Amino acid sequence: MNFPVIKAAGFVLVHAPNIMMEHGTTITMERKNNPDSDYLQKTAQSIRSFEEAVNYAPNQVFIGNLTPEDLQELPRPWHQNPVNKGPQGKYGDIIPENEFYAVMKIADSFQLVELEEEFAARVKTILVSKNIFNDKQLDLLDKSSERDYIEKLVYSGKADGLYENNQLVGCVREAHESDPNLSAHVVFENLVAKASGILALKNLLNKNNLDAAQIDYIIETSEEAIGDMNQRGGGNLAKAIGEIADCSNATGVDMRAFCAGPAHGILTAAALVQSGIFKNVVVMAGGSSAKLGMNSRDHVNKDMPVLEDMVGGYAVLISENDGKNPVIRTDIVGKHKISSGSSPQAVIQAIVVDPLEKNQLKLTDVDVYAPELQNAEITTPAGAGDVPLANYKMIGAMAVKRGEISREELPQFVTQHGVTGFAPTQGHIPSGVPLLGYIRDNILAEKMQRAMIIGKGSLFLGRMTDLFDGISFIIESNSGVLQDSLKGNNEEEFKQEIRNMLADALQELARSMGGGRPSDE
């Protein structure tokens, strides 16, 4: 069996403080219910600059300039201990909000994004120098609007504003006057997911010298629903993103499973590649504007900057086995079944323990686990604790229960098999996938042999089931030995055909010699 490989991974972070103030649900709900609150004022005063966001160590881990081990060693709180790194990383980039507005405009196929003339010209110059988009795409930025026109649209409620330093520099218009699923707000959210997804996919392609035309299929795994009033989640961001990223030979699909979406998507991609249906499948997602500033109330209460100002995106390429890149072991898959139960122990048993046990592996045989990798500096002030650490303790506790390690060795297990969380709290983004670049590099460098990606999803949030969800798979070093399964099948078929021909010839011979009964004729 030839397992598919993780051929490359790309990431993006967008610093989006104004989008947070206008579209983060914690903030917008407060503005609606309590427009003069101290919290809103303090939040507006606690916004980070782009430079602060770039020099924030967890963001540098996300784009590949630092490792999780580096982060563990750095003094905390990280927001008070900046690192001196640039916005370009090995796996991805951090881009400022004004450039992102330009990407939203390029991503917009229905002339719904309006940019003010001076602003559009300014950001076009920046994007031209970055060489990410072609001339035709960049020329879309020439179709700008007068400030008065944009102001009228926003004040009439027919558009949501785009702001830079509290100045209105553009807007996203509603796509239908009465369809709630095409309101300015929904179109805005969807364009943020699309534009950040485009940047993640572009980083995957450009930073790994990949040919966009070689991509056969795209699986998009964000948490937005694309559609109108007759089909709220009809789709399809995958193809829409592929179009802008010049993946001319691809089609695709949106897969949804809350935060477990990326892990489900990667397994599906692995199946498509291993079966031979497609050779190169990209699994990817842009980020969420609604989740920005989700815990900002707790951050400002503790006199911290609002750290949830980053829109995240990821893209990973799953390809045919090349004998080199790490493989996805499609025979070691954990799943949280409908009947598994939703206590934390039942979840870890189903997703982590069962697949390893079934394949005669111990919990200690996995070098590193990649569960939800949220940055604890964001979640701890809000009372959610250190999410990755809690996951590692749970996995270690199962190793204790199974007699693989002693109770005293639990802290050591956590250190040896876990990493420090660094991902922004963007739902599907922290769910295992931010570690894919790091895992691939370490396996290729033979520093690691085996890793487990764990996706978990809170399905109950959608109120259709109170079930939890989770799925996991193993990434392993490539043995370099390829089985020519096609040749093997052909040989077997050929042999069978010879047998059939011989049987027919012998029957014919028997008949010609008069050995057959007359009634057979």
Added chain:
Amino acid sequence: MDMANQTRIKEVAEKFGTDKVVVILGGAEAESAGLTAETVINGDPTYAGPLTNIALKLPVYHIFEIKDLIDPEVYDAQISMMEMVLDVDAIKDEMESIRQQFS
């Protein structure tokens, strides 16, 4: 304690009577377990949810506190892992303190 859970507790208490309802918590952390306990005894301390100024005075325990009442096999299969992960003593102390303070 989130709004949806406050609503459900309020409805259950109204439907069956506060003398027939016991609240069992599974919270992972002492402070949040304590806040939830306070909410179902004395009302929502954040003055944001449906239990604001409603003191249901419900008996409330954390699952770790009622270990002796649970089938050991079920407890081992569902809860024992978390006993190793969480600060059980801190949670128990906080629960006891909240009950003494508000009951």
